[in-house]
Amino acid sequence: MNVTSLSFPYGESIQWFSAELADKLPKSPLKEWLLATGSLTQKLKTCCTQFEVKVLGEGLHAPLDGEYPQQGSVWIREVLLCLDSIPWVFARTLIPEKLMAERQADFLGLGTRPLGELLFSQDHFVPGRIEVASFETCSRLAHLAESLDQSVEHELWGRRRYFHHGEHEMIVSEIFLPAAEQAIRKLESEL
Numbered sequence: 789m790n791v792t793s794l795s796f797p798y799g800e801s802i803q804w805f806s807a808e809l810a811d812k813l814p815k816s817p818l819k820e821w822l823l824a825t826g827s828l829t830q831k832l833k834t835c836c837t838q839f840e841v842k843v844l845g846e847g848l849h850a851p852l853d854g855e856y857p858q859q860g861s862v863w864i865r866e867v868l869l870c871l872d873s874i875p876w877v878f879a880r881t882l883i884p885e886k887l888m889a890e891r892q893a894d895f896l897g898l899g900t901r902p903l904g905e906l907l908f909s910q911d912h913f914v915p916g917r918i919e920v921a922s923f924e925t926c927s928r929l930a931h932l933a934e935s936l937d938q939s940v941e942h943e944l945w946g947r948r949r950y951f952h953h954g955e956h957e958m959i960v961s962e963i964f965l966p967a968a969e970q971a972i973r974k975l976e977s978e979l
């Protein structure tokens with residue numbers, strides 16, 4: 789996997805839907821993974837022997853159109869969450885500048901440690917609403933999956949979670965790559 793061939797920031801504009809209002813969700817068990825409220829990292833670690841965060845990039849950038857209204861620039865962190873060296877999730881996190889200023893050491897000090905270790909280890913970060921979206925086979929994220937040697941046979945599914953910290957709100961989006969969807973289905977069939 790040639791991670792360096794991916795261009796940061798990789799995210800793309802997409803229409804997110806409130807999980808409650810979405811009239812179309814994937815079938816189980818992926819649906820349950822999309823709507824799960826705890827740490828995704830913790831959940832993924834139970835599915836592998838070696839968990840790794842590959843950081844694709846971090847930096848201050850303008851959010852995509854409509855992604856984070858009224859924010860000129862945000863701290864963007866994009867990673868691949870890899871299980872036994874296979875990328876399962878592409879994650880894109882948006883942190884408003886004021887929150888970044890307040891918790892700079894925490895966020896800058898993350899490196900290849902999963903963000904979830906920060907968000908779920910302290911009670912300063914309060915998980916909020918979840919939105920979902922599907923990404924067509926022709927989307928930039930589908931191309932990202934293809935560049936990771938994962939063929940995209942149908943739409944990809946992702947979710948976006950809001951975490952509150954005081955009056956600030958950060959956004960964590962996670963797109964499940966084909967390898968994850970296949971493995972999750974296999975895990976379910978073995979139950």
Ligand SMILES: C=C(O[C@@H]1C=C(C(=O)O)C=C[C@H]1O)C(=O)O
Nearest residue numbers: 827828829867879901902903904
């Ligand atoms: C928010 C979590 O952290 C995970 C790790 C991320 C990172 O290291 O950038 C980003 C999104 C999450 O999938 C979690 O574990 O639930």
